[in-house]
Amino acid sequence: MTENEETSRHSFWTNLSYGTYNILWTIPSATINLFYIFYYNKIVGLALWQVLVIVAINTVWAALNDPLIGWITDRNFKWTRKWGRRFPWIAIGFIPLSLSLIMVFSAPDLPKDGDGFLIDPLPAMLWLLLSLFVYDLFITLVDIHVSILRADKFRTETERRKYAGSWGIFDMVAQSVGMILPPLLVVDIFFGELNPLSYTFMAVIMASIMIIFGIIFVLKGAREDKIIIDRYYSRDYEPLRIFKGLWLVLKQKSFIALYAHYTLWLSATTIMTGMVVYLTTYILPGSDMTIFLALFMVGGLVSIPFWLKILKKFKNNKKIYLIGSLILIVLVVTLGFFQTDIDFMILMFIFGFGNGCIWSIGMPVLYSNVQDDFVVRNAKNQKGILVGTWAVIGLITAFIDEGLITLVFWFTGSNIELGIRLLIGIVPALVLLTGTLIFWKLYPLTQEKVMENKAKLLELGF
Structure with a gap:
């Protein structure tokens, strides 16, 4: 018996x-990625190496904490039959998130030296940590x-490709809000562009938007129906032990x-x-970063139907996914050679169009297939430890980002324009090329293997 791959049991x-979750997840990611280095370096007064140390400590902590959270919470509790295995944790966590x-953008305002760095950086470093x-x-x-509920709710390839459209659109909207609105909120409206209170005010507005869309998601999209809940009780099995589970995750080639x-x-x-924040400050002063970021988002948004149509065909x-990644590498290289505002605008739009392939296919389709692969390989409907390990991705990304930015600016010294151009073009292209080569050589899930895994999921009752 196989599920009908040409139909979906889910409505529009x-x-x-379900796509509204991207507002809740992407806004803090986009806001932090856009501003936290600049905020803690130029506003709070930490040196780049001090920020790198904190990010490194947090990455180590997350490497231990994230898989543990997944392992502890991915099991049936006394409330599972009524509320589901996923919904309670989502409802508990979205407001504190x-x-x-x-909190990230409310660092204490402390005395600085003549160069703008903190005299005593320890309190600010501890706050960041x-x-x-x-x-x-x-x-x-x-x-x-x-992430687990996404794979459980949207089971067939048709469902995942259809959902990918909603996922991509909401992700683009969230990226737009997370990248375009914060710069508007920190400009000289209430407190002044270089006033720490501007960043706190910005964070309050963004957090309010997250809570509104979080409520919408929890009321509808995050709910588990009877079909999904019944799968949690369809088969008895011994839960994975945490260290064995980690070993199984790390030896899975698709993961x-x-x-x-x-x-x-993500790092690139x-x-x-x-x-872009540095570029509009040092190379194109007076330029509006929101225009550059908006064109990047518009390029990605209009590309989603194109990439999904290609995938369907x-x-x-x-x-x-591989073709889109190779195209993106070429587009990234060109970004570092801009000369004026106009050509940088054009390049950002084209870059966004190429980026749409990874954006719309990676998480909703390939990542769900990887979760299926894990369940089939181990005959246990317990994916929390895999998804918990995946959750470290954001911290590793931050560590790579901060490390490369620190290294390039140290290498280029006083030539800040060269450093910025390298970090906009050549450096991220090389990072992306490395990831593409790894994916090409190691990713084992052909389309035949994907369909075989779906059939085995049904046999297992999952």
């Missing part, structure tokens, strides 16, 4: 409502269960290949978008 509104964004701990705890708790590519893709795009997830 189910796809749409929203409030943690305010605590803020990242809290943020990581709740975004992991929420995202683990949203490692996609994890490596997605981490390095985060470096580039983060440099060829029905080969790996091949289309």
Whole structure:
């Protein structure tokens, strides 16, 4: 028996409502990636190496904490039959997650020396560390269960490709809000562009938006129906032990290949978008960064139907994802050679169009297929430890970003324009090329294997 791959049991509104989660997840990610380095370096007064130390500590903590959260919470509790296995944790975590964004951008205002650096950086470093701990705890708790529920709710390839459209559109909207609105909120309206209170005010507004869309998602999209809940009780099995589970995750080729590519893709795009703040300050002063970021988002938004149509026609997830990644590498290289505002605007739009392939296919389609692969390989409907391990991706990305930015600016010294151009073009292109080669060589899930896994899921009752 196999599920009908040409139909979906979910309505348009189910796809749409589930897509609203991207507002909740992407806004803090985009806001933090865009501003936290600039904020803690130029506003708070920490040196770049001090920020790197904190990010490194947080990455180590997350490497232990995130898989543990997934392992502890991915099991049936006394409330599971009534409320589901995923919904309670999502409902518990989304408001603290929203409030943690305010904490990140509310560092204490401390005395600085003549160069603008803190005389005593320790309190600010501890604040950043605590803020990242809290943020990581709740975004992991929420995202683990949203990611697993996505794979459980949208089971067939048709459902996943259809949902990918809603996912991509809401993700683009969230990226737009997360990248375009914050710069507007920190300009000289209430407190002044370089006033720390401007960043706190910005974070309060963004957190309020997160809470509103979080409520919408929890009321509809995050609910588990009887079909999904019944699968949690369809088969008895011994739960995975945590260290054995970690070993099974790390030796799964499909996970490692996609994890490596997605981490390095996120690193590349985060470096580039983060440099837009520096670019409009040092190379194109007076330029409006919101226009550049908006064109990047519009390019991605209009590309989603194109990439999904190509995917539907060829029905080969790996091949289309790989082609899109190679095209993106070429587009990234060109960004570092801009001369004026106009050509940078054009390049950002084209870059966004190429980026839409990874955006719309990676998480909703390939990542769900990797989760299926894990369940089939181990004959246990217990994916929390895999998704918890995946959750470390954001911290590893931040560490790579901060490390490369620190290294390049140290290498280029006083030639800040050269450093910015390298970090917008050549450096992220090389990062992305590395991830693409790893994915090409290691990712084993052909379309035939994907369909075989779906049939085995039905045999297992999952």
